[in-house]
Amino acid sequence: xxxxxxxxxxxxxxxxxxxxxxxxxxxxxxxxxxxxxxxxxxxxxxxxxxxxxxxxxxxxxxxxxxxxxxxxxxxxxxxxxxxxxxxxxxxxxxxxxxxxxxxxxxxxxxxxxxxxxxxxxxxxxxxxxxxxxxxxxxxxxxxxxxxxxxxxxxxxxxxxxxxxxxxxxxxxxxxxxxxxxxxxxxxxxxxxxxxxxxxxxxxxxxxxxxxxxxxxxxxxxxxxxxxxxxxxxxxxxxxxxxxxxxxxxxxxxxxxxxxxxxxxxxxxxxxxxxxxxxxxxxxxxx
Amino acid sequence: xxxxxxxxxxxxxxxxxxxxxxxxxxxxxxxxxxxxxxxxxxxxxxxxxxxxxxxxxxxxxxxxxxxxxxxxxxxxxxxxxxxxxxxxxxxxxxxxxxxxxxxxxxxxxxxxxxxxxxxxxxxxxxxxxxxxxxxxxxxxxxxxxxxxxxxxxxxxxxxxxxxxxxxxxxxxxxxxxxxxxxxxxxxxxxxxxxxxxxxxxxxxxxxxxxxxxxxxxxxxxxxxxxxxxxxxxxxxxxxxxxxxxxxxxxxxxxxxxxxxxxxxxxxxxxxxxxxxxxxxxxxxxxxxxxxxxxxxxxxxxxxxxxxxxxxxxxxxxxxxxxxxxxxxxxxxxxxxxxxxxxxx
Numbered sequence: 001x002x003x004x005x006x007x008x009x010x011x012x013x014x015x016x017x018x019x020x021x022x023x024x025x026x027x028x029x030x031x032x033x034x035x036x037x038x039x040x041x042x043x044x045x046x047x048x049x050x051x052x053x054x055x056x057x058x059x060x061x062x063x064x065x066x067x068x069x070x071x072x073x074x075x076x077x078x079x080x081x082x083x084x085x086x087x088x089x090x091x092x093x094x095x096x097x098x099x100x101x102x103x104x105x106x107x108x109x110x111x112x113x114x115x116x117x118x119x120x121x122x123x124x125x126x127x128x129x130x131x132x133x134x135x136x137x138x139x140x141x142x143x144x145x146x147x148x149x150x151x152x153x154x155x156x157x158x159x160x161x162x163x164x165x166x167x168x169x170x171x172x173x174x175x176x177x178x179x180x181x182x183x184x185x186x187x188x189x190x191x192x193x194x195x196x197x198x199x200x201x202x203x204x205x206x207x208x209x210x211x212x213x214x215x216x217x218x219x220x221x222x223x224x225x226x227x228x229x230x231x232x233x234x235x236x237x238x239x240x241x242x243x244x245x246x247x248x249x250x251x252x253x254x255x256x257x258x259x260x261x262x263x264x265x266x267x268x269x270x271x272x273x274x275x276x277x278x279x280x281x282x283x284x285x286x
Numbered sequence: 287x288x289x290x291x292x293x294x295x296x297x298x299x300x301x302x303x304x305x306x307x308x309x310x311x312x313x314x315x316x317x318x319x320x321x322x323x324x325x326x327x328x329x330x331x332x333x334x335x336x337x338x339x340x341x342x343x344x345x346x347x348x349x350x351x352x353x354x355x356x357x358x359x360x361x362x363x364x365x366x367x368x369x370x371x372x373x374x375x376x377x378x379x380x381x382x383x384x385x386x387x388x389x390x391x392x393x394x395x396x397x398x399x400x401x402x403x404x405x406x407x408x409x410x411x412x413x414x415x416x417x418x419x420x421x422x423x424x425x426x427x428x429x430x431x432x433x434x435x436x437x438x439x440x441x442x443x444x445x446x447x448x449x450x451x452x453x454x455x456x457x458x459x460x461x462x463x464x465x466x467x468x469x470x471x472x473x474x475x476x477x478x479x480x481x482x483x484x485x486x487x488x489x490x491x492x493x494x495x496x497x498x499x500x501x502x503x504x505x506x507x508x509x510x511x512x513x514x515x516x517x518x519x520x521x522x523x524x525x526x527x528x529x530x531x532x533x534x535x536x537x538x539x540x541x542x543x544x545x546x547x548x549x550x551x552x553x554x555x556x557x558x559x560x561x562x563x564x565x566x567x568x569x570x571x572x573x574x575x576x577x578x579x580x581x582x583x584x585x586x587x588x589x590x591x592x593x594x595x596x597x598x599x600x601x602x603x604x605x606x607x608x609x610x611x612x613x614x615x616x617x618x619x620x621x622x623x624x625x626x627x628x629x630x
Binding site: 179181182184185186187188190191195199200203204281283284286 | 336337338357358359360361362363364365367368369371372373374375384385388389416418432433436
């Protein structure tokens, strides 16, 4: 009886663990091994083991620029999502239940629409002949269209739009655990609203900001459709570069190497930030 | 004029009336307790004094100044919340220092006052700890220190012992009472625990259904309850419905003696269980012992009488002479019977 009880958790988690192994771990291992094969032009994947693909990435300024752009963009998107999502979650938590339900749907809206449709929607808005430029010109505010498509700004705006809900949900979960009387206590001790928000509320929702930030950062760094459509060929990021190496240049080993480097950097940054934040804000994580 | 004056406070939420009418004057240095069952409006009243709830009507006057329209952060009152509401991300010292920081007290003085206040609640060794590293009783003291350090004119306590276990609660009550007397701080406390109200308060405000039912010292209220609600909420009581006629009350077919100036008519006849004595002769009423329960310092008897069920208690002075199933005569001194006109 005792033995069967001890084995139960193993059996229950086995299907999930197997699915993870088959569909996530295995492809990752295969990608890693693929990145270690040489590329032979005209043939494709060659014989033997090499680190030449990684050496290429390390040496080439072209790749440096793309990586810098990708992570600069991911950081900026994360920062904007924190700046927008945290106040948004706080306001949501203060609404009456009915308005909260309505607002929740509005907040989650971007996630309910297919990525292609949503991104093309942004293209319609941001293009030189797009809605924004046309109306600004009609109002006489600008003479020539402002370039927004195929720009860094355009990609950041479109990514923030779709990633803010993740931040709101994460911070929302933290706010649920917040003891509202701590705000009243601070007020009774003479604190005004700005002080209550920065000194009392924000520190207590740091776990939510952290988990939201990690999700947003990872999703922004590995986003493909939005940079592909809004950024185009002019503004390459790592995921679109991987796509081009695989399907354009047919250089599978280099594409795999780029993918491995991307995953490693995202992992290292995420784990590092996670540890730093958890150590610095130790008390609110218990 | 009293130090803290609540004048005709009313709070309505749409059709629901939380506080129908509350007027109360608290003298400087007094410890007043709002007591009542849940939903009686006591917490809402406290919230209106604190400034977290805006009264529908009425005024709050503190030391001659109308503070009804002031936001909570400009009232300067010390508040201890039921959940303590300690800031989990700050050390005990920082929690206590927060109020002084808001008042822009210079660092040196701030440090001195925090140390003093922690000393006062015996928490000096815990200044660097975080709230999660403390026991319930210690957290309660931190909450107290945080409220006291700003030298508030009035201390508001919202069920401050609610989260403590019974033994600790008794110790903390005695400590709180000593602290309040020593500092001479005007205190308004909310509780649903009648024993706590009796232990701590100079005056008890008994609330029911949004109104003040009775206002008296604990002893006065216990001895002179003004009705069925007061007598049964504060302590235990036998309440018989009867008719007053001259100096006797007719309950069913039994005549009970009383001293009252009340007018003839329907009344509640109230006798505390500890005033009921067993007697051989001159019994006011006879009853049969249905149950005898040992409660440590006293015995509790449940009796069946022509008046209805009656409770009696006897100090534990050895095994009582009366056993379950016995028929006994019951009596009590006339001055121990309270007669109040029936309100409904």
